[in-house]
Amino acid sequence: xxxxxxxxxxxxxxxxxxxxxxxxxxxxxxxxxxxxxxxxxxxxxxxxxxxxxxxxxxxxxxxxxxxxxxxxxxxxxxxxxxxxxxxxxxxxxxxxxxxxxxxxxxxxxxxxxxxxxxxxxxxxxxxxxxxxxxxxxxxxxxxxxxxxxxxxxxxxxxxxxxxxxxxxxxxxxxxxxxxxxxxxxxxxxxxxxxxxxxxxxxxxxxxxxxxxxxxxxxxxxxxxxxxxxxxxxxxxxxxxxxxxxxxxxxxxxxxxxxxxxxxxxxxxxxxxxxxxxxxxxxxxxxxxxxxxxxxxxxxxxxxxxxxxxxxxxxxxxxxx
Amino acid sequence: xxxxxxxxxxxxxxxxxxxxxxxxxxxxxxxxxxxxxxxxxxxxxxxxxxxxxxxxxxxxxxxxxxxxxxxxxxxxxxxxxxxxxxxxxxxxxxxxxxxxxxxxxxxxxxxxxxxxxxxxxxxxxxxxxxxxxxxxxxxxxxxxxxxxxxxxxxxxxxxxxxxxxxxxxxxxxxxxxxxxxxxxxxxxxxxxxxxxxxxxxxxxxxxxxxxxxxxxxxxxxxxxxxxxxxxxxxxxxxxxxxxxxxxxxxxxxxxxxxxxxxxxxxxxxxxxxxxxxxxxxxxxxxxxxxxxxxxxxxxxxxxxxxxxxxxxxx
Numbered sequence: 001x002x003x004x005x006x007x008x009x010x011x012x013x014x015x016x017x018x019x020x021x022x023x024x025x026x027x028x029x030x031x032x033x034x035x036x037x038x039x040x041x042x043x044x045x046x047x048x049x050x051x052x053x054x055x056x057x058x059x060x061x062x063x064x065x066x067x068x069x070x071x072x073x074x075x076x077x078x079x080x081x082x083x084x085x086x087x088x089x090x091x092x093x094x095x096x097x098x099x100x101x102x103x104x105x106x107x108x109x110x111x112x113x114x115x116x117x118x119x120x121x122x123x124x125x126x127x128x129x130x131x132x133x134x135x136x137x138x139x140x141x142x143x144x145x146x147x148x149x150x151x152x153x154x155x156x157x158x159x160x161x162x163x164x165x166x167x168x169x170x171x172x173x174x175x176x177x178x179x180x181x182x183x184x185x186x187x188x189x190x191x192x193x194x195x196x197x198x199x200x201x202x203x204x205x206x207x208x209x210x211x212x213x214x215x216x217x218x219x220x221x222x223x224x225x226x227x228x229x230x231x232x233x234x235x236x237x238x239x240x241x242x243x244x245x246x247x248x249x250x251x252x253x254x255x256x257x258x259x260x261x262x263x264x265x266x267x268x269x270x271x272x273x274x275x276x277x278x279x280x281x282x283x284x285x286x287x288x289x290x291x292x293x294x295x296x297x298x299x300x301x302x303x304x305x306x307x308x309x310x311x312x313x314x315x316x317x318x319x320x
Numbered sequence: 321x322x323x324x325x326x327x328x329x330x331x332x333x334x335x336x337x338x339x340x341x342x343x344x345x346x347x348x349x350x351x352x353x354x355x356x357x358x359x360x361x362x363x364x365x366x367x368x369x370x371x372x373x374x375x376x377x378x379x380x381x382x383x384x385x386x387x388x389x390x391x392x393x394x395x396x397x398x399x400x401x402x403x404x405x406x407x408x409x410x411x412x413x414x415x416x417x418x419x420x421x422x423x424x425x426x427x428x429x430x431x432x433x434x435x436x437x438x439x440x441x442x443x444x445x446x447x448x449x450x451x452x453x454x455x456x457x458x459x460x461x462x463x464x465x466x467x468x469x470x471x472x473x474x475x476x477x478x479x480x481x482x483x484x485x486x487x488x489x490x491x492x493x494x495x496x497x498x499x500x501x502x503x504x505x506x507x508x509x510x511x512x513x514x515x516x517x518x519x520x521x522x523x524x525x526x527x528x529x530x531x532x533x534x535x536x537x538x539x540x541x542x543x544x545x546x547x548x549x550x551x552x553x554x555x556x557x558x559x560x561x562x563x564x565x566x567x568x569x570x571x572x573x574x575x576x577x578x579x580x581x582x583x584x585x586x587x588x589x590x591x592x593x594x595x596x597x598x599x600x601x602x603x604x605x606x607x608x609x610x611x612x613x614x615x616x617x618x619x620x621x622x623x624x625x626x627x628x629x630x631x632x633x634x
Contacts (some may be wrong), residue, residue, distance in 0.1 A: 067439075098401050113620065117627045123578030129564055133616030142610040245387075249443060258437040290455035297448025301430060304440045312435075 016306045017255060021274050028281035035284050042166065044140035049165040050075075050228045052269070054247035055254075056173050057220025059178065059268040061213050062251055065260025067126040067192040068214060069093025071221040071247060073135035074106045075240025078137050078222035082156065083148045083235040092155040100222045106135055107218020111211030118207075120196070130212075131243070139237040150233040160230030168227060170269075172220065177189065178264040189213065250275050253303040256312070275299075321519045325507050333587045333630055335354040335574050335622070339596065346600040353603055360481065366595040368546045370588075373566040374494045375538030377587040379531045380570050381498070383511035383579030384431065386532060389539045389566065390559035391449035392423040396543030397553040401464050416547070417540035422535020423449055428529035434489070446563070447495035453555035463552035483545050490541070495584045507531070512580030554562025569594055572622050593618070 029036040054071050061068045078099045085095035110131050113123045148154070152309075158164060180186035188209050192197040200206050229235045254261025254271025278299060282292045330337065347354040366555050372389050379385055400416035407415070423445065430441040499503035509517040511525045518524050539562075547553055567577075573590025575582030597618060602609040 026345065049580055083590075118626050123623070123627055126567070126571050126577060127620055129568070130616045132618035132624065133619065135616075137609050137613035137616060141613065144607065201325065245443060245446075249447075252440045258439055286618045290451050293451025293454065295451075297444045297451060298444070300447065301436070301441060301444035304436055304444070305430075305434055308434060308436055312362060 007243040016310070017253070017270055017274060017303060020303075021270070021277060023280055024274070024277055027070065028277075028284060032284045035092060035281065040280065042163075044276045044280045045166045045169070048107040048272050048282070050224045050231075051243060051246045051250060052169050052229065052276075053172060053224040054221050054243060055268050055272055056176055056265050057217040057224075058167075058244070058247050059251050059254075059256055059263065059265055060189060061124075061217045062248070062256055062258060062259060063180070063193045064189045064210070064213050065120075065196060066213065067128065067248070067258075068107075068110065068217045069125065069128040069244050070106060070110060070131035070135055071217055072244035073132045073139065073239040073244055074103050074218055074221035075225040075243055076202055076235075076237055077106070077139040077142070078103045078225035078238050079229045080143045080148065080237055082226055082229050083150045084143065084250070086150055086154070086156055087148070088155075093229070096156060096159075096226050098227055100219055103218040103220075103222025104215050105218070106131065106214035106221075108211060110218070111214035112160070114214065115207040121261035136238070136241070139277075143235075143237040145237060147237075148235045150229065150235070152233040155218070156226070157233060160227050160232075162228040163232070165227045168223065172223065173265050173269050178214070180265055185209065190261055193262070195261070246275075248298050252307075253300055255303070255307050262311075269276050271303075274303075277304040296310070311315050322372070332574075335392060335572065335586065335593060336624070338614045339589055339593050340389040342593065342596055346596070346603070350600070351415055353600060358599065358603075360484070362592075362595045363484045363597050364481050365599070366591050367481075368542050368549070368568055369562060370487045370569075370591055371490045371533070371542045371545065372538050372562060373569040373587055373591055374490050375535045376566045377570050377573075377575060377584050378494060378498060378507060379502075379535055380567070380575055380577060381511050381579060381582045382507045382531045383514065384438045384528060384531050384576070385442075385533045385563075385567055386427060387439065388423065388427060388449055389535055389565045390537055390562035391453065392420050392446055393543045393546070393559035393562050394553070394555050394557075395423065395453035395456070396420045396540040397448050397547045397558050398453055398462060398555050399587070400544055400547045401462050401551075401553045403455070404464050404466050404469065406622065409466060409472075413544045415617070416544050417537055420536040420538070420540025421533055422536065423539070424533040425529075427531035427536070431532060432525040433531035442563075450555070453558075455551045457553075457555045459556055461552060461554035465551065468543070470551055473545065473551070483549060486541075486545060490538070491584055491588060498584065502543040503527075503530075508580060510579075519593040565594075566605045568619050572619060574626055576626075593622075 025036065028224060034040060037165045054075065058068050058071055081102050082099040084214050085098055086092055089095060110128055113127050117123060159168070170316065172287035180189065188199065191202070191204060192206060192209060196206065225240065228239065249266050250271040252258060252271070254263070254269070256267055276295070278296070279292065343354070352358060364613070372393070376385065396416040396419050399419050405416055407411055408484070415469050427442055427445055430436045432436050460485035472482055475482050498507065504529055507520045509520065510524050514524055542599070546558070569591040570582070570587045571577060571589070571590065572593055573586035575586055594615070597615065598611065601614060606614070
């Protein structure tokens with residue numbers, strides 16, 4: 001292998017995000033002593049868990065060449081269900097189970113409709129957009145539009161404290177990574193994303209897998225909601241509004257392609273961490289909210305641009 | 321005219337029949353619905369977002385879409401309101417529309433030249449441009465009590481509200497472009513089959529870029545209309561649902577997101593279905609949350625039915 005200019009550029013494109021992460025950490029550590037401490041690093045991870053758990057769920061959907069815009073509303077609904085049932089029944093386990101089942105149900109409806117009409121990417125876009133509106137409305141109706149506060153004690157309140165949310169996030173990431181890489185289902189998902197027609201002709205059960213994909217995204221969204229509600233011991237019927245785009249942004253920053261068939265859970269993990277570290281570093285550097293938004297948008301574009309460039313360079317080379 | 325022709329006609333214009341059935345049913349249920357003032361009201365309500373929907377129709381025909389129009393809309397609106405006192409009304413309008421065009425150009429370069437997926441590129445600019453708009457106004461709502469913009473935004477031309485006139489001008493212009501110009505035909509070709517269009521000698525990147533410029537200009541124009549009507553602007557709130565509701569109008573009208581087909585008239589019917597529905601649910605005294613539920617269900621049902629029927633025909 002020659003280490004010429006092209007290989008170097010290739011390396012930059014493949015590991016650009018990791019390099020960027022190290023650069024951000026290095027720069028922020030120079031400017032602030034508080035940044036590179038164990039406490040702050042744990043803090044970043046804990047803050048990233050809600051969007052992170054959503055992001056790893058939607059990664060699976062995106063790898064299959066679909067998209068799910070309804071997960072933000074699912075977070076709102078699942079959160080409302082969790083807090084309302086905890087307050088009404090006093091049974092945390094039952095409330096959390098019901099919340100996750102609600103997320104699975106939303107995913108199942110999404111998946112059943114999209115599989116039923118043999119939807120392509122553009123169809124899942126508009127169907128899950130419709131579901132986003134519907135589920136948000138259900139959350140508002142169910143809660144009466146009210147902000148709900150929890151009890152702040154019991155099993156549920158422990159979910160969001162200390163290491164627990166981080167362990168849930170990382171555990172889910174490892175579990176989904178194993179499912180995607182080591183099971184026939186995972187391989188079928190990559191196949192469906194890379195070439196849906198070929199996947200169907202090879203006997204992949206596209207319909208069943210499609211339904212399952214959206215169930216995974218829905219379950220992850222409701223788990224994110226359980227963690228979020230535990231952290232603040234409250235739920236609002238609009239709490240997840242717009243989170244779906246944050247989650248999708250983390251996925252694409254990580255390098256999973258919107259065209260499907262490429263990417264992975266670990267990449268999303270990296271994307272989530274980069275966005276979390278960046279936000280924290282900008283805060284520590286005293287940059288106000290609005291310029292932060294601008295920078296975040298530019299980072300999303302830059303990360304994907306790097307990725308597009310990288311895949312152009314390595315086109316023809318089979319890579320995972 | 322045999323049975324098959326009629327069947328095909330009904331299938332292709334299903335949204336028109338849905339609209340007629342809705343109007344008939346609602347006027348039966350509520351006497352205030354089918355009155356000139358209410359119908360004008362529906363048109364005024366949809367005219368601002370409608371201009372963006374028209375541009376979105378061209379974009380979807382070309383196989384693209386844009387998530388950033390809402391942020392562009394917000395930036396242009398606050399720019400317009402804030403510039404009026406410094407440079408006068410008409411230069412401020414021009415500046416706002418050009419600002420929209422510039423945002424569109426950035427999107428266009430990212431998508432057509434850098435070959436980024438439109439979803440991601442416009443997601444990025446959506447966040448970035450909203451940040452710019454908020455930074456520009458420091459997050460505060462701004463207003464302007466200029467009499468001229470009030471007259472433009474709330475006045476009438478031949479007893480038709482000015483905003484509705486502007487909307488229909490935009491509609492007719494886009495219809496002409498799509499139907500009677502080479503530019504329009506090439507948009508259909510690009511959306512229908514990009515590789516084939518390229519082989520036929522169409523400069524595909526140019527058309528894909530122009531689509532985003534048109535979307536930006538339309539967002540700027542919508543921002544001017546909204547600014548004139550409300551004489552104020554709030555960068556945090558303006559156009560939050562613009563991109564999705566303009567896409568919904570087009571898709572409910574029967575234009576597929578896969579590109580290559582569609583027309584502004586279909587989109588007009590789609591926008592009217594959503595506008596009439598919204599108006600009717602309010603007239604019938606349905607609570608806001610249930611309205612939202614019904615609107616979401618309508619999008620799902622109409623789109624799913626459309627896909628199923630067209631799949632059966634192929």
